[in-house]
Amino acid sequence: MLPLVVVLGACSGASQMARPAASVESPEIAAGQSLGGGLRTVASLPNPVDSSGAAVQRIAANDVLAIDVFRVDELDHQAEVDGSGNVTLPLIGSVRAAGRTIPEFQADLKRLYGSRYLQNPEITVSMKSSAGQRVTVDGEVRSAGLYPTGANTTLLQVVALAGGLNAIADPSKVFVFRDVGAEKLVAQYDVAAIREGRRPDPRIAGGDVVVVFASGIRIFGQNLREALGLASSASGLLL
Template identity: 45%
Template sequence: MIGACFTKRLAVAALLALSMSACSSTSSTPTSSSVDALQLASTSTPLSGGGALRVVKDLPAPQNTQNGSEQPLSPNDVLEVNVFQVDNLNRTVQVDASGQISLPLIGTLTAAGKTVRQLEKEIETAYGAKYLQSPDVTIFVKESIGQRITVDGEVNRAGIYPVSSNASLIDAVALAGGFNNVGDAAKVFVYRNIGQNTLVANYNVEEIRAGKNRNPRIYGGDKVVVFASKSKIALNNLKDALGVASSAVRIGVLAP
């Protein structure tokens, strides 16, 4: 009698799981639909603030990078400027809102939009013109606003993370603690601003890990969004429902 009752309750649990899965899919419909739309889109979609959202197969490097290898400095970046063997000229400076920094003797220079190497050469030229013979300037970026990425969606630790100059998509996923129990490694979307437009590409992290596809470079300002797997959501709902049914059976057996 108990066995028949348990079987019947498992059947009910399975039906409950399917309905819960449907409800879950409905609640996450915007996410799932947006994924499907992005995968099928062939034209760009205008954005309210100007520009357009465009779906691409692979993201290009951001503008103003040197062959995609180094990003330009941004307002609010904190720089440590060292002049070799001239300690009194060493400074820690922050790029202001207008993109400028101020240094002893040479005054104000524009830093935003330039790479570290470009700014080093410009400072060396300025000091060499009047004050020093063959100056050697080194700049270290202590804090970089432009070198932060956002990782969101179905990961264990969504948030904003600093990244190195050679960070990859696999690195970004690792920073966020990997995928959670419903994250879909085949539905990892990377958004990147190029001029007025936002470009987005879908990457399959499973294939990247297996060596079937290249591991794309991630740049400061990128947004990485991991979408949910419908099959994993359904499986979790089934497990939860079966767990509830099993608990109910145990309570029925133990009840007087």
């Protein structure tokens, strides 16, 4: 099988994926599969909600965080979340940030600093700039790129923002990737079924990556890992 190629066009916005000469039926990606690199398939993505049911923003790659440690000025730091979802901080080194809420990440830092370096540290984390208010859309859409999201943005709305599916897109092969805690989850959606009311229209969160595959491509774990990596890398160039 030919390798999958995903290109996110900064100028043209068009993104084409290689498709094989022969059309073959794509198997369903079974939920619960571990695809390596912390990526796991699920039947549907969990809604990003807090305990009250309200939408919450989660930290994403390329966000810039300000960390203030009360009365320890040398530990105050402004850090950018790297492409792997981590930040590097004084004393404690690399810490996972992507997929965490600000309160969760703040609690992580209190635990890490408090376990070895500080007694009852008071740490405040704030968002200086956020890439997580946007979603990356790539693959077989008319205009790939970064698009703004709100608390109630849905998959169909995101596809519409990208100009809709192009002529070779397979509406049943729309994959959404999301950071949840230390994991990256991916779920497959059929936008034709959603449009017809046969499936619910899932809510899209800031920091999600949506990739649409072409008709005739068989989907394997390697395709998904490559699509995610290329789409994430290209979106970083547009920030």
